[in-house]
Amino acid sequence: MVDRLEAGNFTIRVEHRYLKSAANRLVVGMFFSSLLLASALLIVRSVRPLLFGLSVAGVLGFVVAIAFGCRMVWINRDRAVSGRDADWD
Numbered sequence: 001m002v003d004r005l006e007a008g009n010f011t012i013r014v015e016h017r018y019l020k021s022a023a024n025r026l027v028v029g030m031f032f033s034s035l036l037l038a039s040a041l042l043i044v045r046s047v048r049p050l051l052f053g054l055s056v057a058g059v060l061g062f063v064v065a066i067a068f069g070c071r072m073v074w075i076n077r078d079r080a081v082s083g084r085d086a087d088w089d
Contacts, residue, residue, distance in 0.1 A: 035065040
């Protein structure tokens, strides 16, 4: 170990077991919340094209966000029930 340190070849590798999964959840949550916020703004501003007085893009964004949110809940429920310790990727 001392020889490696003197030669400049000494490396330390630290790997956190759950960091990747936590980072993935954070990114997915930020995407989900930004999609909901953008969809709400589109609906409130009545951005065209409109269907029944609602912005089509806003409603579509809400539908995608709800589907995405349900998928996240289903994935987390499945992992909690089976006791698995898997990442999302």
